[in-house]
Amino acid sequence: MFVHVDPSNGIAIYDQIVRQVKFAVACDALKPGNLVPSVRELARDLTVNPNTVARAYRELQADNVLQPLRGTGLEITLAAPKKCLADRAALIRSRLRSVLGEARQSGLTAEDIRNLTEDELARLEPQGNQS
Amino acid sequence: MFVHVDPSNGIAIYDQIVRQVKFAVACDALKPGNLVPSVRELARDLTVNPNTVARAYRELQADNVLQPLRGTGLEITLAAPKKCLADRAALIRSRLRSVLGEARQSGLTAEDIRNLTEDELARLEPQGNQS
Amino acid sequence: MFVHVDPSNGIAIYDQIVRQVKFAVACDALKPGNLVPSVRELARDLTVNPNTVARAYRELQADNVLQPLRGTGLEITLAAPKKCLADRAALIRSRLRSVLGEARQSGLTAEDIRNLTEDELARLEPQGNQS
Amino acid sequence: MFVHVDPSNGIAIYDQIVRQVKFAVACDALKPGNLVPSVRELARDLTVNPNTVARAYRELQADNVLQPLRGTGLEITLAAPKKCLADRAALIRSRLRSVLGEARQSGLTAEDIRNLTEDELARLEPQGNQS
DNA sequence: GTGGTCTAGACCACC
DNA sequence: GTGGTCTAGACCACG
Numbered sequence: 001m002f003v004h005v006d007p008s009n010g011i012a013i014y015d016q017i018v019r020q021v022k023f024a025v026a027c028d029a030l031k032p033g034n035l036v037p038s039v040r041e042l043a044r045d046l047t048v049n050p051n052t053v054a055r056a057y058r059e060l061q062a063d064n065v066l067q068p069l070r071g072t073g074l075e076i077t078l079a080a081p082k083k084c085l086a087d088r089a090a091l092i093r094s095r096l097r098s099v100l101g102e103a104r105q106s107g108l109t110a111e112d113i114r115n116l117t118e119d120e121l122a123r124l125e126p127q128g129n130q131s
Numbered sequence: 132m133f134v135h136v137d138p139s140n141g142i143a144i145y146d147q148i149v150r151q152v153k154f155a156v157a158c159d160a161l162k163p164g165n166l167v168p169s170v171r172e173l174a175r176d177l178t179v180n181p182n183t184v185a186r187a188y189r190e191l192q193a194d195n196v197l198q199p200l201r202g203t204g205l206e207i208t209l210a211a212p213k214k215c216l217a218d219r220a221a222l223i224r225s226r227l228r229s230v231l232g233e234a235r236q237s238g239l240t241a242e243d244i245r246n247l248t249e250d251e252l253a254r255l256e257p258q259g260n261q262s
Numbered sequence: 263m264f265v266h267v268d269p270s271n272g273i274a275i276y277d278q279i280v281r282q283v284k285f286a287v288a289c290d291a292l293k294p295g296n297l298v299p300s301v302r303e304l305a306r307d308l309t310v311n312p313n314t315v316a317r318a319y320r321e322l323q324a325d326n327v328l329q330p331l332r333g334t335g336l337e338i339t340l341a342a343p344k345k346c347l348a349d350r351a352a353l354i355r356s357r358l359r360s361v362l363g364e365a366r367q368s369g370l371t372a373e374d375i376r377n378l379t380e381d382e383l384a385r386l387e388p389q390g391n392q393s
Numbered sequence: 394m395f396v397h398v399d400p401s402n403g404i405a406i407y408d409q410i411v412r413q414v415k416f417a418v419a420c421d422a423l424k425p426g427n428l429v430p431s432v433r434e435l436a437r438d439l440t441v442n443p444n445t446v447a448r449a450y451r452e453l454q455a456d457n458v459l460q461p462l463r464g465t466g467l468e469i470t471l472a473a474p475k476k477c478l479a480d481r482a483a484l485i486r487s488r489l490r491s492v493l494g495e496a497r498q499s500g501l502t503a504e505d506i507r508n509l510t511e512d513e514l515a516r517l518e519p520q521g522n523q524s
Numbered sequence: 525g526t527g528g529t530c531t532a533g534a535c536c537a538c539c
Numbered sequence: 540g541t542g543g544t545c546t547a548g549a550c551c552a553c554g
Contacts, residue, residue, distance in 0.1 A: 007331050012553060026237065049554045088237045093247065095230045100251045103223050106157065110252045116224065117248055120231045121241045143529060169541065180531045185542075193324060200400050202539030202541050274544060288499065300526065311546045316527075333526050333554035350499050355509065357492045361485060362513045368419065368481045372514050378486065379510055382493045383503045405538060442539050 002029055005046050013048055017056035022065060025076060026084040035073045036066060132168075133160055136177050144179055148187035153196060156207060157215040166204040167197060263299075264291055267308050275310055279318035284327060287338060288346040297335040298328060395422055398439050406441055410449035415458060418469060419477040428466045429459060 002024040005016045024030040036042070039057060043050040057074055060066040065083060066074040103113050133155045136147045155161040167173070170188060174181040188205055191197040196214060197205045234244050264286045267278045286292040298304075301319060305312040319336055322328040327345060328336045365375050395417045398409045417423040429435070432450060436443040450467055453459040458476060459467040496506050 007334070007554095008329050008337070010330075010332075012332060014553080023236075052554055055554090085237075088233075092230060092234045092237060092239070093251075095226075096234070096247060097251050097254075099223060099226045099230055100248065101255060103227070104252075104255050105154075106219050106223060108223075110256070113252065114248070116227060117231065117244070120224075120228050121235075121244065123228075124232060124235050125241070138530095145529080170543095171541085182532085183530065185544095186529090188542085198401050199403070199542065200539095201403075201405055202537080203400070204541060206401070269545095276544080285498075301528095302526085313547085314545065316529095317544090319527085330527065331554095333552080335526060354492060354496050354499060354501075355513075357488075358496070358509060359513050359516075361488045361492055362510065363517060364481075365485045365489070366514075366517050367416075368478075368485060370485070372518070375510070375514065378489060379493065379507070382486075382490050383497075383506065385490075386494060386497050387503070400539095407538080445539060448538090 003042065003046065005048060007048075013046075014052050014056040014059070017042075017046075017053060018059050018063075021056070021060055022063075022084045022087060025065060025080045026088050028081070030076050030080075032076050032078045032080060034076045035069070036076070038073055132176060134173065134177065136179065138179075144177075145183050145187040145190070148173075148177075148184060149190050149194075152187070152191055153194075153215045153218065156196060156211045157219050159212070161207050161211075163207050163209045163211060165207045166200075167207070169204055263307060265304065265308065267310065269310075275308075276314050276318040276321070279304075279308075279315060280321050280325075283318070283322055284325075284346045284349065287327060287342045288350050290343070292338050292342075294338050294340045294342060296338045297331075298338070300335055396435065396439065398441060400441075406439075407445050407449040407452070410435075410439075410446060411452050411456075414449070414453055415456075415477045415480060418458060418473045419481050421474070423469050423473075425469050425471045425473060427469045428462070429469070431466055 003017055003020045005013050007013060009016075021030065021036065030036070036057070037045070039050050039053045042048075043053045046053070057066060061068070061074070063083070064077055065080045067077045069075045100113060103116075104110075108116075134148055134151045136144050138144055140147075142150075152161065152167065161167070167188070168176070170181050170184045173179075174184045177184070188197055192199065192205070194214070195208055196211045198208045199205055231244060234247075235241075239247075265279055265282045267275050269275055271278075273281075283292065283298065292298070298319070299307070301312050301315045304310075305315045308315070319328055323330065323336070325345070326339055327342045329339045330336055362375060365378075366372075370378075396410055396413045398406050400406055402409075414423065414429065423429070429450070430438070432443050432446045435441075436446045439446070450459060454461070454467070456476070457470055458473045460470045462468045493506060496509075497503075501509075
């Protein structure tokens with residue numbers, strides 16, 4: 001299963017589902033034409049209210065990531081991978097911008113920030129080396 | 132005045148006040164022993180309910196940034212500057228870590244991230260050049 | 263129900279609630295994962311304003327005793343029992359120290375204090391014999 | 394001077410003055426017939442609002458610790474020493490009772506409490522050995 | 525239903 | 540004048 005939710009981490013559950021579906025699409029774990037689990041099935045697996053799953057799927061349809069397949073379920077759209085990758089990149093860029101802006105405001109020099117970044121990149125290398 | 136709030140930016144008003152006071156302390160704009168504006172005065176200036184300001188000040192007391200002088204007002208504590216600087220640094224480090232982590236997960240190479248960072252730093256240079 | 267408040271005993275109502283919840287946790291009457299009564303329910307039971315209960319619960323969250331389950335309620339955290347027991351012990355130790363210090367300052371001998379203590383312990387024995 | 398106030402320790406300033414005068418009387422540092430400093434003088438020395446000192450003296454008169462000496466000032470009454478000692482003893486007894494009660498409620502045995510008490514008494518011995 | 529935020533207005537003790 | 544507490548009632552997002 002590609003979704004896990006934590007009801008006590010502050011992020012809305014429906015939003016956790018939305019993000020993880022998008023992430024799975026961005027990673028090619030879900031490809032266009034694949035069916036996502038039914039609302040009831042996913043709700044049971046996550047021990048979550050079906051309304052919550054339905055809301056997540058509704059948002060994913062509004063975002064053109066999912067589309068209904070008449071009488072069958074919801075499938076990943078053709079446009080989804082491109083969209084999810086773009087969304088993710090835009091999100092990262094905006095978060096990076098905001099944290100760098102705050103860092104500068106706090107009096108860190110550009111050099112300080114480069115060093116911090118290298119530190120953190122070095123910590124990340126060993127594991128997720130998808131580059 | 133060192134506080135401005137935007138009631139429609141998603142962040143709770145009381146929290147905007149908390150953050151800005153801490154920021155002002157971190158910047159030495161507010162020093163230990165200084166009195167912050169009274170609850171009523173700040174509420175009037177921000178056209179916000181006094182309870183909202185009081186809540187912000189209460190949280191700042193819980194964080195040991197403000198200290199009551201009975202019948203007189205609230206003053207910045209001696210420990211505040213150290214605390215606010217440390218908080219700010221820790222916050223930036225953790226946010227940087229999380230955004231870099233996500234960037235790597237999304238398949239960006241360390242080099243991609245360095246380039247993105249340099250782009251954003253270059254955009255920030257002209258203005259807030261406090262380094 | 264594990265909370266009773268006395269609006270006229272000098273201690274703020276929200277603080278009475280905070281203390282009693284912590285006490286209930288320290289006594290294992292509330293265990294990690296248990297939900298506390300909803301803000302509105304407890305407010306009704308105590309015939310107190312919901313904001314007052316909400317404030318108490320907010321402080322308990324700040325103290326890492328309660329944790330929100332979005333849309334569901336507030337649960338006792340895993341760390342709560344340890345924290346509440348430690349808090350209580352530390353509180354008692356510090357109060358005992360301060361009263362003994364004052365007693366000595368007032369010219370009571372160690373023996374006087376021992377006698378006073380035994381008197382009071384004897385008065386307490388019959389009732390709350392939880393030892 | 395026998396009074397020191399800390400405006401930021403949570404206890405009302407007027408109350409700090411009241412307590413310290415009573416304590417000085419209980420210790421024989423102030424004896425019946427001694428004059429206390431004038432309101433203005435004490436207010437200047439403590440850099441405190443004269444109203445605050447006046448209020449403290451008013452309470453001390455109400456408690457029959459001070460009495461006006463026509464056109465001269467306020468003097469310690471004859472009854473003051475006995476009263477201050479008794480007050481202090483009563484206060485200590487009630488605080489001891491409350492902390493012991495809480496300790497028992499928390500599950501400490503009488504023996505635990507005796508040990509705690511001995512520990513704290515031992516810590517106090519070296520210094521204030523007025524017994 | 526749940527908690528979170530905000531407004532409005534009251535009363536208190538303290539300086 | 541100051542902060543602290545409490546009440547009352549509104550609106551929001553979430554499940």
